[in-house]
Amino acid sequence: MSGVAIIGKPNSGKSLLFNTLTGLNQKVTNFPGITVDIKKGMHEDVELIDFPGMYSFNSTTKDESVAIKKFEQFLNEKKISLVLCVLDATNLKASLTIGIDILKRANESGITTVFALNLMDEIESNKLSIDIDSISQELNSKIFPVSAKTGLGLAELKKYLIAKDYSNFNKILKSEETSFKQAQKISDNFGIKTDVLFLKQTRLDKFFLSPVLGLFSFILIMLILFQSIFTWSVPFMDFIELIISNLGEFVTSFMGDGIVKDFTAEAIFGGIGSFLVFVPQIFFLTFIVSFLEDSGYLARAAMICHKPLKFFGLSGKSFIPFLTGHACAIPAIFAARTIGSPRRRFITILTVPLMSCSARLPVYALLISAIIPTTTYFGGFIGLQGISFFLLFALGIVMALVVAVLISKSKATQKISDAPFILELPSYRLPNIKTLIIKSLQTTWSFVAKAGGIIFTVTVIVWILGYFPNGAGHLDDSFLSYLGKVIEPFMAPLGLDWKYGVAILASFLAREVFVGTLGTLFGIEMADENMVDLVSSIQDSGITFASGLALLVFYAIALQCASTLAVMKKELGSWKAPIYIFIGYSVVAYILAFITYRLFV
């Protein structure tokens, strides 16, 4: 079946149009050989294929060239029956340059191109006008003036897509001029005449990029971002915890005493349940990062950060992977593709895993609740636990900068080519909340689905090893304790007993397993009718403040994520750097954890 390709310049509102047309009926598909984010979705019975944004057909950045290659392949293989090119009505010249390139290329394959002239709501609200009929004549193509945001003009576009009568347009577009010159002529003659929109943007930039207020608002926005992840998600986390514990008691009340009941209570509800509680935090982090991205602010933040990050061998564009890395390192490593300089991209990819990702959040949250008091200051606005979170995030960032400098100074890195910093500053826009929610739900769900499988497997293994041969309440003479005794010598310098050793070992391929493993371990140990919450179990286990801190430091630095290593290998084309980085981070994590323990013991 062939579909409709949605394509266009970045920041033209392409994704919003795709989301509006497909609603929740979409999925990110993985094509063999490439990892570029090409989404597919359905509008009624029409398949829509969303390509990543591109500036031109002879692009130099990696993500764009992959997208272009894929688009050409789809054209050649007749996987596309119509090209829907999205134009930005507020910046016609730029979006039309790539638009005309696309039109010409699709013509060669005998495929019709139609244009969606997006952001018409801004044109109308500013009482401007565009001569759409003349542009349509010049391009010999159908043009749909729309606003993906307000829904303006979408009915007509949908009707056209559903009718599937895509013939009769733009079979010939003859011109000797370059796409750029053509685009310029068309937009000069028929586009908006004034720079009204542009002036609005300049005013905002005068504020957000000013030396004092700009820096102040940058810090404030980042503070609000991290603070809100924790405050907003609390009621949701409490709610999930309540459901899980009630559901656990309800389900197990039907079971007779014995192995099935023990397994359900300890492995399923104790292990996986204690991980699910932290899912709201992942949702809120993704939501806020996407909000900043869609509002246009993220590009300004990258610009502000360029000079300082350059000092560490990174680029201003590394800021976006670093921020995304606080949700998950995997999309962050992909996001590094937008960095034009291969050298700075390399360094960014290697340091992104030091950002405190969502998988670390449950570990942090659990240990912090267990060892740090709930003392608050300034009428509850700032708390010790919040400060601890902040310090752990800061530790990750500082480590990333130190590692970046060290890597950038090495001879091997110096050999990789560099390229200058060029960044488009998109217009400031109020993000569409529905799109943000869809995006955040998708990210959260894919994380839960992926992590859930690993956590379930590891939890079951841990439970079996901890339950047998003597059953519940006999953790100390289980198979797991024999294994734990073997690794205890490595844990003793950190003041930790073998149970924590097992949890660390189990989480080496996926750090989020730590919480579930501890939940299962304490579940077996207590063999209790009522489930005790994990925080109290940890407090009762006699862990010291110094050991708790050491564990936190260890988790902040160690690269315990097999998926991240696999994606690094994919993006860098070799296992060499990922393996070095994995060993290096593990050793540094252990040494720093040891130092922390000695300092506080």
Place this chain on the structure above:
Amino acid sequence: MTLWELKPNQQCKVKNLKEVSSSVSSKIRDLGILESESVGCLQWLPLGGPRVYKLVNGIFALEKSIADSIEVEPCT
């Protein structure tokens, strides 16, 4: 003078490109920086950070190494 030296709110016309690698020059063309096109500077960041320019294809932040490779003629 070069684009980098252009002050905020100043307009100029592009004269030519200094020696740059082919990938950089094609990137510059993508931005709409072509001979005799008019471009303007909007804002400077402190401490030699990237500067904001209004180019034919939109608003872009450029760092010194690239803005310095574009020779311009200020409009009066």
